[in-house]
Amino acid sequence: MKKLYLFNPENDMALASGSPYYMAPASAKKMASDLGTLPAWYAEAESRVLVTDVRQVEWLQKSMEFSLDVEGVTEVPSEGAELMPWGWSPALLHRMEGRVKPKVDIAAVRALSSRQTAVELLPLLQMKGTMGESVWLTSVDEVCAFAGQYEKVLLKAPWSGSGKGIQPVCGMPDDNLKGWTRRIIASQGGVVGEPFYNKVKDFAFEFKVSDEGVDPVGYSLFEADARGIYKENRLASDEVIEAELSVYVPKENLQKLWMRLQTELQLLLGEAYRGYLGVDMMIVRTGGGYAIHPCVEVNLRMNMGVVSRLFFDRYVCPDKCGRYVIEYYPHEGDALRFHERMKQDYPLKLCDGKVEEGYLSLTPVFEDTAYQMYVWVK
Numbered sequence: 001m002k003k004l005y006l007f008n009p010e011n012d013m014a015l016a017s018g019s020p021y022y023m024a025p026a027s028a029k030k031m032a033s034d035l036g037t038l039p040a041w042y043a044e045a046e047s048r049v050l051v052t053d054v055r056q057v058e059w060l061q062k063s064m065e066f067s068l069d070v071e072g073v074t075e076v077p078s079e080g081a082e083l084m085p086w087g088w089s090p091a092l093l094h095r096m097e098g099r100v101k102p103k104v105d106i107a108a109v110r111a112l113s114s115r116q117t118a119v120e121l122l123p124l125l126q127m128k129g130t131m132g133e134s135v136w137l138t139s140v141d142e143v144c145a146f147a148g149q150y151e152k153v154l155l156k157a158p159w160s161g162s163g164k165g166i167q168p169v170c171g172m173p174d175d176n177l178k179g180w181t182r183r184i185i186a187s188q189g190g191v192v193g194e195p196f197y198n199k200v201k202d203f204a205f206e207f208k209v210s211d212e213g214v215d216p217v218g219y220s221l222f223e224a225d226a227r228g229i230y231k232e233n234r235l236a237s238d239e240v241i242e243a244e245l246s247v248y249v250p251k252e253n254l255q256k257l258w259m260r261l262q263t264e265l266q267l268l269l270g271e272a273y274r275g276y277l278g279v280d281m282m283i284v285r286t287g288g289g290y291a292i293h294p295c296v297e298v299n300l301r302m303n304m305g306v307v308s309r310l311f312f313d314r315y316v317c318p319d320k321c322g323r324y325v326i327e328y329y330p331h332e333g334d335a336l337r338f339h340e341r342m343k344q345d346y347p348l349k350l351c352d353g354k355v356e357e358g359y360l361s362l363t364p365v366f367e368d369t370a371y372q373m374y375v376w377v378k
Contacts (some may be wrong), residue, residue, distance in 0.1 A: 083101075
């Protein structure tokens with residue numbers, strides 16, 4: 001049975017809902033549609049990618065600078081398929097109506113996808129050169145007591161989408177924030193509280209979980225906006241990224257953390273999950289220099305860090321660097337104009353079948369495109 005890949009970026013919101021009848025907002029549906037071909041860049045050979053637009057099927061067939069051995073389809077094949085989604089949720093299973101069989105325990109995945117997992121994992125990763133505090137709070141009184149200990153804190157809902165469900169708090173929470181806290185505690189059981197740190201770099205360790213165990217995939221060095229919404233990844237070799245991080249913290253601390261995290265993830269996940277995951281971290285400026293916060297969040301799904309890592313390793317010359325970017329265009333035609341200009345100004349150049357320099361859109365661009373993934377190697 002062939003593997004069927006699916007880009008469902010609304011997965012985090014679907015997990016937050018927990019309902020099999022969850023309906024994604026229009027913006028998430030548009031992103032899923034526009035970026036539906038993204039899995040073609042990491043899918044196994046001779047597999048299929050489920051898309052919503054027949055134009056994307058044609059793009060996969062005809063318009064690729066690389067010959068990707070995947071087939072675009074707009075429906076789940078009648079013979080069924082081994083589904084490989086961006087992420088698993090009860091809503092996805094309901095959508096597939098029994099046509100696919102999950103390889104994971106959905107209830108366990110939802111529980112492990114809570115930000116409470118990072119709270120429990122963080123103290124297990126503390127070692128020389130690390131720092132960080134994260135607590136699970138189950139009442140407004142606990143939230144107020146925690147906020148009163150620091151000049152500024154972050155409150156996080158256990159489940160939410162990228163950059164969503166995060167509230168910065170300076171001083172004591174006001175009535176509006178107390179109301180938000182009560183609603184989240186009532187619906188999700190608690191909130192996560194963290195001191196606000198002086199962040200220097202966002203990065204992640206990426207892994208793949210199989211029956212053989214938890215294996216490292218590589219580094220992810222990424223940028224998010226002020227709201228925490230993902231913007232882009234650095235395209236570079238693991239060696240280059242590790243060297244950049246080592247400007248702030250010793251390389252041996254990073255390497256020891258890789259081994260510790262691999263062990264702890266194996267114990268945490270057991271048989272509950274199979275697939276890719278990422279553990280978000282950050283370099284923090286401290287009074288005495290810099291330290292690693294080793295577990296900001298655990299993303300128990302495919303993520304942009306993994307895709308950028310796999311894309312670089314497969315398709316970019318190893319001595320080159322670049323950007324892996326998600327872009328949103330608010331007006332019809334903006335994406336196509338940008339696409340045509342970049343193709344003209346930064347033509348793609350290949351060396352031995354890999355990108356040496358230039359611009360490449362990883363998703364098709366049409367007049368009505370609002371979301372695009374592209375790479376730019378310089």
